[in-house]
Amino acid sequence: MSGLVGYIFSSDFLYMWIRVATPLILPALGAVICNRSGVVHLGLEGIMLTAALFGVLGGALGGSLFWGIAAGILISLLLSVLFAYFHLSLRANNVLCGTAINTIAGGFTVFVLELITGEKGTSSSLRSFSFPNVNIPLVEDIPVLGDVLSGHNLLTYIAILMVFAVVFLLYKTPLGLRMRAVGENPNAASSVGVNVTKMRFTAVLISGVLIGLGGMYLSMGYLNMFTRDMTAGRGFIALAAAAMGQSTPVGAFLSAMVFAFFDGLSNILQLLRIPAEFVQMLPYIATIAGLTLYSIQRIYRFKRKNRLRVIEAEKSRQ
Amino acid sequence: MHLPCFIQKIRAGGVNVNQAVEALRMENITKVYPNGVIANKSVTFVVNQGEIHALSGENGAGKSTLMKILFGEEQPTSGTIFANGQKVNISSPTEAIRLGIGMVHQHFMLVPSLTVAENMMLGIEPRKGLKIDRKRAEKEVREISHKYNLPIEPNERVEDLTVGQKQKVEILKALLRGAKILILDEPTAVLTPQETRELFAELKTLRSNGYTIIFISHKLNEVKEFCDRITIIRRGQTMGVYPLSDISEQEISKLMVGRDVILKISKNKILPGAPAIKVRNLKILEESGRVRINNISFTVREGEILGVAGVEGNGQAQLVKALTGLGPYHSGSIELCGTDIRKKSVSDIRKLSVAHIPEDRMTIGIAPRLSVTENTVIDKTDNIRFFTRLGLSKSSEIREYGKKMVRDYHILCKTPDVSVESLSGGNIQKTVLARELSGGPKVIIADQPTRGVDVGATEFIRRQLIAMRDAGNSIFLITSDLNEVLGLSDGIIVLFEGEITAYLPDASNVTEEELGQYMLGIKRQSPEQISEVLHEQKD
Ligand SMILES: Nc1ncnc2c1ncn2[C@@H]1O[C@H](COP(=O)(O)OP(=O)(O)OP(=O)(O)O)[C@@H](O)[C@H]1O
Ligand SMILES: [Mg+2]
Numbered sequence: 001m002s003g004l005v006g007y008i009f010s011s012d013f014l015y016m017w018i019r020v021a022t023p024l025i026l027p028a029l030g031a032v033i034c035n036r037s038g039v040v041h042l043g044l045e046g047i048m049l050t051a052a053l054f055g056v057l058g059g060a061l062g063g064s065l066f067w068g069i070a071a072g073i074l075i076s077l078l079l080s081v082l083f084a085y086f087h088l089s090l091r092a093n094n095v096l097c098g099t100a101i102n103t104i105a106g107g108f109t110v111f112v113l114e115l116i117t118g119e120k121g122t123s124s125s126l127r128s129f130s131f132p133n134v135n136i137p138l139v140e141d142i143p144v145l146g147d148v149l150s151g152h153n154l155l156t157y158i159a160i161l162m163v164f165a166v167v168f169l170l171y172k173t174p175l176g177l178r179m180r181a182v183g184e185n186p187n188a189a190s191s192v193g194v195n196v197t198k199m200r201f202t203a204v205l206i207s208g209v210l211i212g213l214g215g216m217y218l219s220m221g222y223l224n225m226f227t228r229d230m231t232a233g234r235g236f237i238a239l240a241a242a243a244m245g246q247s248t249p250v251g252a253f254l255s256a257m258v259f260a261f262f263d264g265l266s267n268i269l270q271l272l273r274i275p276a277e278f279v280q281m282l283p284y285i286a287t288i289a290g291l292t293l294y295s296i297q298r299i300y301r302f303k304r305k306n307r308l309r310v311i312e313a314e315k316s317r318q
Numbered sequence: 319m320h321l322p323c324f325i326q327k328i329r330a331g332g333v334n335v336n337q338a339v340e341a342l343r344m345e346n347i348t349k350v351y352p353n354g355v356i357a358n359k360s361v362t363f364v365v366n367q368g369e370i371h372a373l374s375g376e377n378g379a380g381k382s383t384l385m386k387i388l389f390g391e392e393q394p395t396s397g398t399i400f401a402n403g404q405k406v407n408i409s410s411p412t413e414a415i416r417l418g419i420g421m422v423h424q425h426f427m428l429v430p431s432l433t434v435a436e437n438m439m440l441g442i443e444p445r446k447g448l449k450i451d452r453k454r455a456e457k458e459v460r461e462i463s464h465k466y467n468l469p470i471e472p473n474e475r476v477e478d479l480t481v482g483q484k485q486k487v488e489i490l491k492a493l494l495r496g497a498k499i500l501i502l503d504e505p506t507a508v509l510t511p512q513e514t515r516e517l518f519a520e521l522k523t524l525r526s527n528g529y530t531i532i533f534i535s536h537k538l539n540e541v542k543e544f545c546d547r548i549t550i551i552r553r554g555q556t557m558g559v560y561p562l563s564d565i566s567e568q569e570i571s572k573l574m575v576g577r578d579v580i581l582k583i584s585k586n587k588i589l590p591g592a593p594a595i596k597v598r599n600l601k602i603l604e605e606s607g608r609v610r611i612n613n614i615s616f617t618v619r620e621g622e623i624l625g626v627a628g629v630e631g632n633g634q635a636q637l638v639k640a641l642t643g644l645g646p647y648h649s650g651s652i653e654l655c656g657t658d659i660r661k662k663s664v665s666d667i668r669k670l671s672v673a674h675i676p677e678d679r680m681t682i683g684i685a686p687r688l689s690v691t692e693n694t695v696i697d698k699t700d701n702i703r704f705f706t707r708l709g710l711s712k713s714s715e716i717r718e719y720g721k722k723m724v725r726d727y728h729i730l731c732k733t734p735d736v737s738v739e740s741l742s743g744g745n746i747q748k749t750v751l752a753r754e755l756s757g758g759p760k761v762i763i764a765d766q767p768t769r770g771v772d773v774g775a776t777e778f779i780r781r782q783l784i785a786m787r788d789a790g791n792s793i794f795l796i797t798s799d800l801n802e803v804l805g806l807s808d809g810i811i812v813l814f815e816g817e818i819t820a821y822l823p824d825a826s827n828v829t830e831e832e833l834g835q836y837m838l839g840i841k842r843q844s845p846e847q848i849s850e851v852l853h854e855q856k857d
Contacts, residue, residue, distance in 0.1 A: 177450060187427055188427035191421070193412035
């Protein structure tokens, strides 16, 4: 057990923690933007998966990383337009639209993969272009910290920057203000001439880019190939992280880190012969326990504060 | 008043119209909603520049619909609109705003978590590079608030404002967008008398600066006092335009309803019986720890209407919640029909024959998507008249009952099967009343029972409440309408900052001024006088 604790505090583990957090942070930020605009976007998983495949294909067929990125983002935008058009313009139910995207993505990726590579499982026969790892000049020389913070994939750093970018977007720009207004009281927004559908469409598209980057990280960073169903529920976990973070960018980022911690832990615990499935339950149990503790202490605080108030009121009357 | 007289008045009005400049003309507007309801039938509505023009009519007469058409939120089925003499096509609120039309809606159009400045600048944010220029936004808000003498703090969150302040934000929002014609849809329904007076002072300032104001209200005394002319609609048709200087409240209500309305409330004296509501040393705290109700005690007896007067926000909402089981209380006791309700659920409390007419009918009064019929039987699911023992519904019984409710309570709807949300405000209220009063309650908690309800329906609701009282039931009446609290109640208690500051055992002997002084906390009775409300023998 002490070995385990030691491992958790080792720089290897911390490095891995950040690594597995990346594909949660990006789509969670996308979900935050959607939630804030009043769209519950369940299609994250499908968009991630398709972007993961198209990133690899674009790179392989175009012959450079640039084409990979272009193809990945393009397909994410395309699927986002599809979702937004059906849900926002034709007013189809969002659960239906999201599920449709996820189901289509599951089949479509395998179909395209086989069409191009002749294989159904992985894209290992294709030449992959991955996002480069980046060593941060001065930081990499700091003893332990350097090992943890430096040398990550470019997308990891982009993900962190995106937290700030989304904060800026939502709280500092006119677009963000309108999105939040549309999310909270669409009637109020439209009564001053803000086009609700257009705002939500924009939100779905912006989040589409973030979700797509999250997907591409999986096949062009985390691994350097596409494998079937490689998102493995990360889209849904990202949704959960956004919800747990109260749909704020920083909250979603922190929640994503919590989920990633347990994800990382499961990798280690497998070595200790603890079933991975058990460990994968942990983030959710931790969430529920955390929320329970939070409410209990809030009730307790309320009671204590009121007892004081009553005593004070009594005193003042005397 | 005879018809020829009326015609003369219209002519007199007509002369005025020719002299004044028309700000707006809606001609032969007809609106048929997709569900077949004809809300406006060839309505012609003309407003002159620089007047306060009242628009009155029964609930469901089509006032809000007409105004939504003017503001571009609904499209007319036929008809034309002229603004400043030009034919216009108002396809959206944006277009209306461009034409200088601003609207303050019946239900506020504000985003609660945003600040005043953010709400006001939404859609027209000043920029500095990519960012919103907060300093400038704030400055502009301060400037316009100063210019029109509508004081407001730009950095406060809208959710922390009082209703009166929210309304100021709404008005400023319209002015900021260059509105010259302001539509106010029942602005005073939610205001206290003080706030109403303040609002009218503000509106008069605007009028003297050349602004045109369209004012919708069911409170005829306000209309009479503050407006220049009135257009009356009944069942979607105009009943004429009159200068308010030569039409009485009585005449207005007759034109609106089509019959004489008794504006004065009359009731017999009856001897109250045993206590039915007993509240002792009640204390209610908010989650933040703020004391909302501080140690109050009172009794309501059978055959008695006890009115609560008080400026809104002095603990009324929390008190009602505690009484109906919807909210907590922290010490003291509440006894309804002889049973202590501590730890009792809402349904336990309702089983004690307690009815609740809630203040906010849209969120807790009804299930909006269900039909009128369904809404009236929704609390009777364990009544074997409507449901079998296995919980299956007896549809023909229920249908009959729905029809009867619509008939008895004069609910204006196409059929009892339409969803409640498609009814007008007053008819939604009648649906709530039908459900609550038809169950044979002994105790009725009536919270703003006639808010936003037209004169005819108000008369009807008040008569129902008096009939319930005459039958020996207890009514606890919370209302911000001074006329109502004075006219309907037997006794009155005044709530000020969570405490009872006065008990006036005979409401018919109380003047508005006297009540106002207690409500504003200027005067306060001695504890002995207040404890009379317990109706307990002292030894
Ligand atoms: N969106 C809608 N769809 C269908 N019918 C509607 C809709 N809105 C209103 N109506 C119907 O149109 C009629 C007129 O409604 P409107 O809201 O204009 O009345 P109002 O005069 O403003 O009444 P109130 O004084 O109660 O607010 C009513 O019969 C109402 O049921
Ligand atoms: Mg209305």
